[in-house]
Amino acid sequence: MEFPVDTVVRDKKILYDGCFKQGYDVVLGWNSVLQFLKHIPNDTATLVITSPPYNIGKPYEHRVEFKDYLEWQRKVLKRCIDILSPKGSLCWEVGNYIENGEVFPLDVYFYNIIKKEFGLHLRNRIVWHFGHGLHASKRFSGRYETILWFTKKDDYIFNLDAVRVPQKYPGKRSYKGPNKGKPSSHPLGKNPADMWRIILRDWEKELWDIPNVKSNHPEKTIHPSQFPIELVERLVLALTNEGDVVFDPFVGVGSSIIAAILHNRKGVGVDKERQYTDIAFERITKALKGTLRKRPLGKPVWRPKGTEKVARTPPEWNARARTHTKISEWVKD
Template sequence: YFYEIFKHFDLKLRNRIIWRFNHGLHCKKRFSVRYEVILWFTKTDEYIFNLDPVRIPAKYPGKRHFKGPKRGQLSGNPLGKNPSDIWDVVKQDWEDEVWDIPNVKANHPEKTEHPCQFPVELVQRCVLALTQPKGVVLDPYCGVGSTVIGALQHNRRAIAAEQDSTYVAITRERIQKFTQGTLPLRPLGKPIHQPTGKERVAQLPLDWK
């Protein structure tokens, strides 16, 4: 739907980004959805793309060119590699190069009453890569303001719109808490808890044996 609208106005598709997460509603009549699609369009061929702030550690930082004029020279970048267009979005493990950004569920520190709230971490990567400091970030469907918070965190200005007065009030409250330094936020790159298998909830219930 949005793709056709953007193409109608001659916007140029640069990336179709897949954000994959591990938790959500369990469907009964179809496969459970565990991803969202982010479409990155630009108006012209002159656009902002800051790769360095969002690079992830390379799996083989010591890799070298094996042929050609650069044979023997390091082939990577000391800041890391391009995160690609599939985001397992929290840096769960540097060795696995994973930026695994979990979705906002009941025990997430950013959780509000919004049923499908986006995590601020997801916004941060877009803000850092696709805008400049002091630039403007627009979210016409801002929900509870995660985009606004992500923009403010990195010295960007934000413009937001939302028709639900309850969510507008929550957004204002979150902005106020952010400016006061009291807004609960999940730290960027915090590893996701991995069960050991010894937890009671991770074991097969006796009822099923």
């Protein structure tokens, strides 16, 4: 496709270029992140949100020494914090770095950088749970990543009512005290942080169950580690107001910008891979025209009922299970 592009779609001004310019609803950059960040004025973005490369050898990343990776991320973070407004939030979504079979939880390293070196305030360590991924053979399969939500100051934007979800027991009433007999739930719904599966009590309020983008997901593109739009939407609604700027320093195929423009925010993002930014431009255009396929915000995760063919136990497994049972009984005897 042509590059650069300066156009208007449904009254929204879009710039697809190598550097940032003000006066647009969407600025999509094809450039290195540090070069692009040089052109963004301080205090521009209300929300900086991304999932950075994990340095694990994905097709779009060049693997380097872990200490060099962290130093590069430190430089990116410093500039991202500079462009963050005083009431703004930084959301850094990460998984694990794995080397020689050993797991290094990236959120621990990023906490030390963002909190201890740059002085931001951690508001939540959100656990994003998903059901699909690679199956490990020498450890438990990883099925979660974490979102570190930091704020620049103690006075920050947080719109809880914008992201409440339906109550599990809306008819529940207080059984004692001054509110006895009155509904005990919030009329607009509960805090979405109450979604959990099997997790320790201390973490229950910070686990979100949202499908990751795999082969049958309606948003799937060629990107191997694609952000679900729904994940970003919840953070955009909670941590920004209409008209605010949302910035993604590793925008990939544009999910963060799409989440922003769908809710009347401005979206800015950059990526060094031209094949991804071209796709991002197409997806952003479709989102503005209302033709982009996406998973609806708040849609429940599909659970098999047990009657589907894929949910039934294969007959060969039953035979194996019977053999295993006989061996187990023999060992016990």
